[in-house]
Amino acid sequence: MSKEVGSLSIHSENIFPIIKKWLYSDHDIFIRELISNGCDAITKLKRLEGMGEIDLKGEKNFYVKVLLDKEKKTLTFLDNGLGMTQEEVKKYINQIAFSGAEDFIKKYKDKGEQDQIIGHFGLGFYSAFMVADVVEINTLSYQEGAVPVHWRCEGGTEFEMEEGTKSSRGTEIVLHIGEEGEEFLEEYTLRSVIEKYCSFMPYPIYLEDVHKEPEKDKDGNIIIKEPEALNNIQPLYLKRPNECTDEEYKEFYRETFKDFKEPLFWIHLNMDYPFNLKGILYFPRFSPVDMTEGQIKLYNSQVFVADNIKEVIPEFLLLLKGVIDCPDLPLNVSRSFLQNDGFAKKVSNYITKKVADKLNALYKNERENYEKYWEDIGHFIKYGILKDDKFYERIKDILIFKTTDSKYVTLEEYLERQKDQEEKNVFYTTDQTQQSQYIQMLKDNGIESLVLTHPMDAAFISFLEMKNNHVHFKRVDSDIADLLKDKEVQENKEEDRKIRESLEKLFKKISGKKDLKVQLENLKAKIPAMVVLSEDNRRMQELMERYQASGMENMSIPSEETLVLNKKHSLVQYMIAHVEEESELMNLLPKQIYDLAMLSHKQLSPEEMTEFIQRSNEILEKMVS
Ligand code: ADP
Numbered sequence: 284m285s286k287e288v289g290s291l292s293i294h295s296e297n298i299f300p301i302i303k304k305w306l307y308s309d310h311d312i313f314i315r316e317l318i319s320n321g322c323d324a325i326t327k328l329k330r331l332e333g334m335g336e337i338d339l340k341g342e343k344n345f346y347v348k349v350l351l352d353k354e355k356k357t358l359t360f361l362d363n364g365l366g367m368t369q370e371e372v373k374k375y376i377n378q379i380a381f382s383g384a385e386d387f388i389k390k391y392k393d394k395g396e397q398d399q400i401i402g403h404f405g406l407g408f409y410s411a412f413m414v415a416d417v418v419e420i421n422t423l424s425y426q427e428g429a430v431p432v433h434w435r436c437e438g439g440t441e442f443e444m445e446e447g448t449k450s451s452r453g454t455e456i457v458l459h460i461g462e463e464g465e466e467f468l469e470e471y472t473l474r475s476v477i478e479k480y481c482s483f484m485p486y487p488i489y490l491e492d493v494h495k496e497p498e499k500d501k502d503g504n505i506i507i508k509e510p511e512a513l514n515n516i517q518p519l520y521l522k523r524p525n526e527c528t529d530e531e532y533k534e535f536y537r538e539t540f541k542d543f544k545e546p547l548f549w550i551h552l553n554m555d556y557p558f559n560l561k562g563i564l565y566f567p568r569f570s571p572v573d574m575t576e577g578q579i580k581l582y583n584s585q586v587f588v589a590d591n592i593k594e595v596i597p598e599f600l601l602l603l604k605g606v607i608d609c610p611d612l613p614l615n616v617s618r619s620f621l622q623n624d625g626f627a628k629k630v631s632n633y634i635t636k637k638v639a640d641k642l643n644a645l646y647k648n649e650r651e652n653y654e655k656y657w658e659d660i661g662h663f664i665k666y667g668i669l670k671d672d673k674f675y676e677r678i679k680d681i682l683i684f685k686t687t688d689s690k691y692v693t694l695e696e697y698l699e700r701q702k703d704q705e706e707k708n709v710f711y712t713t714d715q716t717q718q719s720q721y722i723q724m725l726k727d728n729g730i731e732s733l734v735l736t737h738p739m740d741a742a743f744i745s746f747l748e749m750k751n752n753h754v755h756f757k758r759v760d761s762d763i764a765d766l767l768k769d770k771e772v773q774e775n776k777e778e779d780r781k782i783r784e785s786l787e788k789l790f791k792k793i794s795g796k797k798d799l800k801v802q803l804e805n806l807k808a809k810i811p812a813m814v815v816l817s818e819d820n821r822r823m824q825e826l827m828e829r830y831q832a833s834g835m836e837n838m839s840i841p842s843e844e845t846l847v848l849n850k851k852h853s854l855v856q857y858m859i860a861h862v863e864e865e866s867e868l869m870n871l872l873p874k875q876i877y878d879l880a881m882l883s884h885k886q887l888s889p890e891e892m893t894e895f896i897q898r899s900n901e902i903l904e905k906m907v908s
Contacts, residue, residue: 284369284430284432286443286445287444287445288442289441289442289444310410310413311476312410312413312480313410314349314473314476314477314480314481315476315480315586315587316407316408316410316411317360317411317456318347318349318477318484318488319484319586320360320408320456321360321361321362322347322364322484322486323364324365324453324454325345325347325362325363325364325365325486326364326485327364327365328345331365331425337425345363345364346362346363346486346487346488346489346512347360347361347362347484347486347487347488347489348360348361348488349361349488349490349491350491351468351473351490351491351492352493353468353492356459356468357457357458357459357460358415358458358460358467358468358473359456359457359458360455361454361455361456362455363451363452363453364452365424365425365452365453366422366423366429366452366454367420367422367424367432367454368424368426368429368430369430369444371424372420372444373444376408376434377442408456411456411458412438413464414460414461414463414464414467415458415459415460415464416437416438417435417436417437417438417458417459418435418436418438418457419433419434419456419459420434420435420454420456420457421433421447421448421454421455421457422434422447422449422453422454422455423449423450423451423452423453424452431448431450432445432446432447432449433445433446433447433448470490470492470495474490477513478513479587480587481513481514482513482515482539483518483582483585483587483606484514484516484585484586485516485517486516487512488512488514489511489513490513491510515538518535518606519531519532519563520535520561520562520606521561523553532546532549532563532565533545533546535563536549539604540604542567542604544567545568546566546568546604547566547567547656547659547660548565548566549564549605550563550637550638550641551563552633552637558609558611558630559609559610559611560609560611560630560633561608561609562605562606562607562609563606564600564603564604564607564638565605566659566660566663567603567604567659568659569659569660569663577601577602577603577604578604579592579596579600579601579604579605579607580607581595581596581607581609581612582606582607582608582609583608583609584608585608594627595607595609595627595630595631596631596634597631597634597635597667597671597674599663599670599671599674600634600635600638600667603638607634609630611626612626612627612630632673635673636677638667638674639677639678640677642660642664642678642681643677643678643681653681654683654691657683657685665737665740668743668746669739669746675746675750680693680695681693682694684733684734685733686731686733687722687726687731687733688731692733694709694747694751694754697709697731697733707754707755708755708757709733709754709755709756710731710732710756710757710759710763711733711735711744711758712734712736712758712759713758714736715736717883717885717886718758718760718883719883720883721760721813722759724763724767724808724810724813725763725767727808728766728767728807730766732759735756741822741825744756756818757818758818760813760815760816760884761815761817761818762815762817762818763815764804764813764845767804767806767807768804768806768807769805769806769851772850772851779850782862783801785863786801786858786862787799789858789862790846793877794846796844798841798843799844799845800843800845801845801846801847801848802845802846803847803850804847804848804849805849805851806849806851810852810880811848811852811854811855811876811879812846812847812848812855812876812877812880813846813880813883813884814845814880814884815845815847815884816842816843816844820840824840827839827840844884846877846880854872854876855876858872858876871901871902874898875898875902878898882895
């Protein structure tokens with residue numbers, strides 16, 4: 284074979300600098316492209332055997348090797364796949380690979396950063412020039428009598444091709460790394476990139492530093508080590524779900540996510556029709572305060588494409604961890620295309636449905652476990668409900684709520700107990716410690732409260748009310764005075780009105796709040812007083828606070844707090860009898876009662892707290908003097 288010099292069929296002269304620069308952001312993908320080409324070459328070879336075209340005589344040892352030579356500054360990708368003849372190099376490398384690259388440039392040159400293609404699939408062999416100044420190919424085809432080929436290109440549009448020296452079947456791509464690619468001459472970097480993109484590729488991938496000193500034992504003998512593949516050629520998700528053990532699922536999780544906390548449970552996705560999708564989604568242990576993103580890795584036929592692609596995986600599911608392999612997804616296209624792609628939506632819906640099915644099955648068959656997991660998965664589910672109406676529809680009947688007794692009930696079960704009430708009130712606490720007085724009073728009257736302490740719960744409550752318009756969520760310190768009234772006590776309306784007016788005057792004065800309302804009731808509770816604030820008013824106030832916190836205009840809503848005094852309580856009776864008096868006790872008592880009621884309702888200001896403690900001490904001093 285005589286030396287052949289030619290010109291690549293590329294029309295724009297300076298295509299290489301463009302692609303180098305354009306792809307700067309993730310130029311590590313050349314590793315994925317070259318290794319997956321090597322794997323493809325092995326698959327093709329095996330397929331030929333399967334078709335009876337060749338006899339591999341029981342050969343089993345297929346691999347892709349990456350050789351690192353820091354001195355020569357080369358990276359070599361070696362495979363024992365089917366190799367190429369001279370004709371094939373001409374066709375696949377000189378024509379197809381480069382025209383593919385040219386198409387690629389045409390398509391994406393004018394697109395901005397925000398429209399990055401997802402996987403850069405289709406770039407292929409050409410991506411070697413992202414980091415190399417010179418690329419060489421040494422290849423020997425499997426075909427009888429094939430002549431080895433040596434091909435070389437210096438990154439321009441010229442190449443040379445001649446008979447080579449390769450004596451074993453397969454292909455060797457040698458990259459002479461230029462300045463842009465120097466980081467890939469570090470073994471550590473190289474290893475992490477291979478692990479990122481190639482962990483599940485179907486043939487063993489080895490990395491070898493050719494100048495690395497062999498390890499020796501203490502007598503100076505070289506330790507011979509079996510080379511270890513960097514990848515798992517049979518990732519668990521490819522197996523049938525009924526062939527996998529719990530231990531295997533856990534191990535796969537540990538290996539893939541380097542997370543040594545056990546996942547709670549998982550879903551094995553395995554779909555052949557109408558599209559092909561396999562994968563495993565894990566529900567990790569969440570910490571209730573921190574909603575950090577999980578990690579869902581997307582693969583295309585065992586080749587890693589990207590993490591957390593929102594167009595394919597519903598956003599709320601990104602809190603999970605998992606791998607999804609979908610060979611049918613058109614991943615060589617832009618994200619904005621995927622967003623509008625019906626197929627990507629179908630995949631996304633399928634995943635959502637599977638997650639909802641799994642949760643429903645857990646609820647039905649393992650309610651005890653489901654309740655145990657709730658602490659971890661509850662806010663994930665709530666987030667999903669707020670984000671995705673379809674998910675809500677699938678999951679609404681299995682939403683559970685923790686009660687102050689640490690039991691779990693569904694909304695329906697909770698409301699069931701209030702059959703006789705026309706208004707369906709759901710009482711909840713946002714702070715079990717501070718609101719303990721109210722919780723106890725309601726409990727004494729046979730009313731259970733739900734614990735809704737997550738910052739997201741306010742939005743969640745509003746959402747549920749919108750969906751079930753007969754249901755009203757009420758915080759334990761809201762409209763509860765009526766519920767706690769002792770209806771057996773005879774009231775004297777006229778007398779009560781007068782007393783209430785004078786007490787209101789007194790409390791307005793000591794609290795300094797002109798708008799304070801005072802209500803006088805016979806309560807079935809052992810406290811002298813409580814502060815209540817209507818649910819609507821409190822929600823409005825909280826909304827305004829949020830607006831203000833986010834720097835929006837300052838609109839404060841007047842608070843409509845009501846001090847409910849319990850006429851049955853001896854301290855209140857004392858105040859009623861002495862309301863007009865100026866005495867030491869009447870100076871201390873109402874203030875103390877007011878502060879105690881306030882304390883359960885919200886945090887006192889530092890000044891109020893100081894005054895409260897001083898006054899409490901004063902009262903104690905009186906008792907011993
Ligand atoms: P793609 O892999 O998407 O087809 P590439 O540009 O990566 O595009 O490669 C072009 C062609 O070159 C491949 O289809 C294949 O026929 C051939 N080729 C590339 N690498 C190898 C290899 N390691 N062994 C055999 N053939 C190869």
